[in-house]
Amino acid sequence: MKSVLVFKTSVGKEKEVQQIRPSLNKLMQKNEQWNFDLEDCDKILRVETVHLTAKTIKNTLQTFGYQCEEL
Template identity: 45%
Template sequence: MIWVFKTTIKNKRQVKQIAPILNELLVSPSKWNFDLEDCDKILRVENYKIELQEDYLIQRLLIAGYNVEVLE
């Protein structure tokens, strides 16, 4: 499953701050990456963990202090 999110993450320092959260939630071979040059600061997630729901990932990043919205 591939998810694409609009975020308020602005720089590499912030990516490093939430990397442990994303790494904890996602299992190999799942992958994630950011496009910080895009105006929507895109987070792209390839999720292979069936139990993980988009809403839970969004909630965890909200708790960390970042807004995250699903891009259609």
Template identity: 50%
Template sequence: MTVLVFKTSVSKNKQVKRLKPLLTQLVEPIGRWNFDLEDCDNILRVETRQCPSSVVRLLEEQGYVCEEL
């Protein structure tokens, strides 16, 4: 399991709720994810076996900026 950290353009809880089923499906069955919207970079942390590009692609397909840190 790897912890990945991303800078995103997700800035509202409403946006997180929209992404929840997609992110959960991506990291299942044992991965976890969370956003830190208090951080100036709107950090997304993901524990997963997926490669970073999978997470970036998922967010970009939904119209968000996502960059691995």
């Protein structure tokens, strides 16, 4: 069953999203997706996934030096 994980992040610019994009794409399986809402004050990352955990997403962003907290 697909679940939706929602995170508050410190990613603030589109160029930062482009930096993270390859790593997030590698984590995704078919029919899974992710997106950032940089207009939101919490810089929301939304991930639709069947198999990923919040910890995996959080660790991936922290590797790039960004804060990430599940909401």
